[in-house]
Amino acid sequence: MVYGEKPDISREKSAELYEKAKKCFPGGVNSPVRAFKSVYGTPLFIEKGDGCRLWDADGNEFIDFCCSWGPLILGHNHPKVREKVTEEMQKGMSFGAPTALETELAELILKNNRFIEKIRFTSSGTEAVMSAIRLARGATKRDKIIKFEGCYHGHSDSLLVKAGSGLVTFGETSSAGIPKSFAEETIVVSLNDEEALKAAFNQFKDQIACVIIEPVPANNGLLLQSKAYLQFLREICTQNGALLIFDEVISGFRVSFEGAAGYYDIQPDIITYGKIIGGGLPVGAYGASAQLMANISPEGGVYQAGTLSGNPVAMAAGIAQLSELAKSGFYKELNTKTEEFTNAIQRYATSKNYAFKVFQIASIFWFAFTDADAIQTAEAIDPASMEQFKLMHRELLNRGIYLGPSGYEVGFVSVAHSKIDLEKAKRAIFECLDIVFKR
Numbered sequence: 130m131v132y133g134e135k136p137d138i139s140r141e142k143s144a145e146l147y148e149k150a151k152k153c154f155p156g157g158v159n160s161p162v163r164a165f166k167s168v169y170g171t172p173l174f175i176e177k178g179d180g181c182r183l184w185d186a187d188g189n190e191f192i193d194f195c196c197s198w199g200p201l202i203l204g205h206n207h208p209k210v211r212e213k214v215t216e217e218m219q220k221g222m223s224f225g226a227p228t229a230l231e232t233e234l235a236e237l238i239l240k241n242n243r244f245i246e247k248i249r250f251t252s253s254g255t256e257a258v259m260s261a262i263r264l265a266r267g268a269t270k271r272d273k274i275i276k277f278e279g280c281y282h283g284h285s286d287s288l289l290v291k292a293g294s295g296l297v298t299f300g301e302t303s304s305a306g307i308p309k310s311f312a313e314e315t316i317v318v319s320l321n322d323e324e325a326l327k328a329a330f331n332q333f334k335d336q337i338a339c340v341i342i343e344p345v346p347a348n349n350g351l352l353l354q355s356k357a358y359l360q361f362l363r364e365i366c367t368q369n370g371a372l373l374i375f376d377e378v379i380s381g382f383r384v385s386f387e388g389a390a391g392y393y394d395i396q397p398d399i400i401t402y403g404k405i406i407g408g409g410l411p412v413g414a415y416g417a418s419a420q421l422m423a424n425i426s427p428e429g430g431v432y433q434a435g436t437l438s439g440n441p442v443a444m445a446a447g448i449a450q451l452s453e454l455a456k457s458g459f460y461k462e463l464n465t466k467t468e469e470f471t472n473a474i475q476r477y478a479t480s481k482n483y484a485f486k487v488f489q490i491a492s493i494f495w496f497a498f499t500d501a502d503a504i505q506t507a508e509a510i511d512p513a514s515m516e517q518f519k520l521m522h523r524e525l526l527n528r529g530i531y532l533g534p535s536g537y538e539v540g541f542v543s544v545a546h547s548k549i550d551l552e553k554a555k556r557a558i559f560e561c562l563d564i565v566f567k568r
């Protein structure tokens with residue numbers, strides 16, 4: 130142990146549960162990143178959460194900056210969400226028929242969002258994005274789509290595609306089990322590169338159904354794009370008769386109630402949502418103009434469905450959570466709190482000359498072990514820096530701070546993180562930076 134490092138927290142119970150889980154699930158988990166493959170130790174099995182805190186099976190307590198990967202903007206187990214969900218549950222869990230709750234949640238969203246006129250609920254972000262792509266293809270009668278290296282859009286076939294070599298490339302599948310012919314319909318270009326996108330549109334004239342982007346790319350570090358670049362996307366899509374899809378599964382209801390569309394004031398053609406929209410239960414959604422949404426079945430010819438879509442209990446959680454977010458001043462307070470937190474960390478790192486940057490937007494932050502002032506493309510991330518994150522992650526866990534178990538993942542601040550919690554977290558982070566950079 131290097132000076133300053135702390136002994137590891139006990140993971141006996143978690144390790145035991147992990148062994149059992151490995152007999153049931155591939156890799157012991159139901160979603161790969163949970164397996165702690167990029168950080169030290171076995172995954173922590175969580176027992177309960179409350180406010181900004183998590184407790185694992187061994188009784189370790191953490192201040193949580195993962196927040197279930199984003200959905201929990203009000204923190205864990207928020208009383209308003211819990212009460213509304215409990216109330217609805219008394220009436221039954223699912224009917225497979227319309228309920229007023231779906232319309233209530235839709236109205237709450239549409240009334241407070243200038244960028245979409247109609248919405249359709251799904252049960253996950255993946256489904257929302259997959260359906261948005263189908264809508265774009267159906268509406269334009271074109272097959273090819275453009276995505277960006279470093280943006281994640283869920284695990285549907287067309288989107289598990291990474292860049293090959295060269296400026297404009299057909300995608301290469303990034304998962305086994307995806308036909309090459311599917312990947313060839315997806316063109317992958319670098320973020321923040323106008324020339325690459327122009328070249329793609331030239332090469333595939335009148336074949337591009339849509340360009341899909343995370344307007345706040347937050348699944349591979351936090352690769353903040355300029356507003357000018359996002360405006361360029363809007364223009365080039367319009368010029369070429371392609372649709373612009375903002376995948377706002379993370380940024381929706383996070384960077385503002387209207388998401389990144391509202392934050393940057395840019396009108397995409399289709400927007401996808403997930404995570405926050407369901408208040409911690411499985412909900413996704415996609416929305417667009419009424420005219421575009423008329424293409425969706427049963428109104429139009431683009432088929433999309435879901436047995437549990439608009440589930441009443443999930444809708445109740447969404448209503449309770451989004452009602453809080455729609456209150457005036459909600460985002461200002463949360464964002465200011467986050468900015469104070471991340472600025473203080475940056476000041477500390479800078480004062481010590483550490484090659485460390487905190488990138489931040491609204492209540493999203495990313496710790497990057499770098500000298501660069503900006504990182505705007507996936508290629509600009511140094512894979513070697515992940516070793517530093519790995520050490521930091523362990524030391525943070527040992528000090529009661531929980532971050533997502535990968536250096537490519539962003540952190541989230543919730544309203545439940547009090548100034549005192551953030552102060553505690555800051556001190557732990559300072560100590561961990563000292564340890565990482567003393568190596």
Ligand SMILES: *Cc1c(COP(=O)(O)O)cnc(C)c1O
Nearest residue numbers: 253254255281282283378379403
């Ligand atoms: C999480 C995420 C998805 C996938 O959502 P799931 O609910 O995990 O299927 C899609 N797009 C973005 C931008 C995401 O962050």
